[in-house]
Amino acid sequence: MAARDTTAAPKAADAGLAPAARWLKLAGRQVGSVLVTLLGLLALTFFMGRMLPIDPVIAIIGEQAEQSTYDMVYAQLGLDKPLYVQFALFIRDMMTGEFGNALFTGNRVADDLRRVFPATIELASVSIIIGIGLGVPFGMLAAVYRGSMLDHVARFIGLLGYSSPNFWLGLMGLILFYATLGWVGGPGRLDVMFLDMVPSRTGLILVDSLLAGEPDVFWDAFSHIVLPASILGYSSMAYISRMTRSFMLEQLGQEYIVAARVKGMSRWQVVWRHAFRNILVQLVTVIALAYAFLLEGAVLTETVFAWPGFGRYLTSGLLAGDMNAVLACVLIIGIIFVGLNLFSDLLYRMLDPRTR
């Protein structure tokens, strides 16, 4: 991010040994810092689990249990061991995906997560497509026609997106488009009559129904996903368009743009052939972050739309006071965040020759 004064990005990057070694070293340091962060995530979630005001033993066996049962479970949970041993055991469990049992569903948390995750991935993916599809053009137009009415309108729509509580938008959307107008499907992923009609291969109903050749199921799933995805997509659109605008403005202020214009290229030729190419890398990193933020937004949106995904699982676990489920969810979101950050960082380094 440091080298901003360079004009057009040099095309040919020398692929000698020295840069490769340097890159490896950088990547190594990156991985090291990610490992430290992961350890910190684990420590933080462990700490959360220990702050619990409810006695974890009583949460499992109930208050009427005998003292001997209590002691047995106490030992089984490893609560009699020193704190650092408990932490080591916690790390081992988390790393092997052994999150324990979810008391409120009666299943293993790992199995539950495997079941609910595809629903969230489907929702977030459709949302990000909406967010990119609207956000990038909006941001580009706003930058090219800076200061115009269009710019102000785009900025205001973006600000509204930042400022509105998405769970409220969801409720209002349901009242208007589902209850009043009947344009979209209601809460859930499918109407009851279509449930379990297609075999689950990917877990994504939109894909599964197409694979099974069931257009009816596809359209039903589509009518259910379109409202929550639009509302989630709106907030990522706000973010993406704002970033696109500022990246674009930065490029359009560079001298090479003036040079290209003087050379005789049209405004949009310059925008697409030069400026847009130069912001692509930055844009990809922003999109990766936007995707991560969608997972956060999904927690509330899924609650509103009774979407059987990750967010609703987390909130049900919270309301049931089930720390196993909550900690697993918090940890996994943290890991996804760290992973996406690392991914965008490495991508940046690989694609942008200026960072070499």
Place this chain on the structure above:
Amino acid sequence: MSDASPTLRAWLTAEVTTSARQARIQSFYYGWLRLRANPLALIGLLILLGLVVVAICAPLIAPVGPNDQDLMRRLAPPSGVHWFGTDELGRDVFARVVYGSRITLYISFLVAIIAAPIGLAVGTTAGYFGGWTDTVLMRINDIFLSFPGLILALGFVAALGSGIENAVIAIALTAWPPIARLARAETLTIRASDYIAAVRIQGASSARIILRHIVPMCVPSVVVRITLNMAGIILTAAGLGFLGLGAQPPLPEWGAMLSTGRQYMLGAWWIAAMPGLAILLTSLAFNLFGDGLRDVLDPRSE
């Protein structure tokens, strides 16, 4: 300011200032002029001031108390008597929204005065000392930043238990890292200045340098940052309330009102719609004002 007497105007705009106080007031005055030129920021400021007035004068503005029930008039639609309608217990939604502004301002104020000092302390310490202190503090900071705010707040509330105070603590724990990062960046640019070196040569301790000479320089940008983050803080608080983990009923917290309104939303849309509009308006106001404030206070914008 247009009706200010010419001597005051002259004092405010004098090229050569005669005291530090005059210089400070002048910079405020110029800041205000720039803020005034930004209509959107002004609108944001007006909404926020209006909100403060509403919160202070809630008993005068609300026709009835927030928990006064009128079971004969349950779920009444908006009308001349009940501007925002009534809820499932016949409580006036307008009165509840008005009183709810107190809770929202209370939460955001508490979060700000908890998170800002923590962020400032961590950021300036890390930036000033550098080295290992910096690495360790910023690593901790990164760990907090690697969780999305709402998820982290949910985790803390789950551990601490629900309730308005715990929600404040949880949100504050998620709100300090961006401030610390900002304060560190500011400190890094200040650290090598001549005036810091001069103070150090005079024998000032590290604590004194940080508190008296670095923190004041970071305050403007931290204020802007907090204002901009306030919108997110309000949304997080409302989200916690909506999930039933923040302020508990019968408190007229906007998020909690939304979640009860959700059960009646098909017949009585106003119970959920009105508090949501209030949340939207408040967080929009903070965003507009924060944007304007950033333009005014950001030294790079000059």
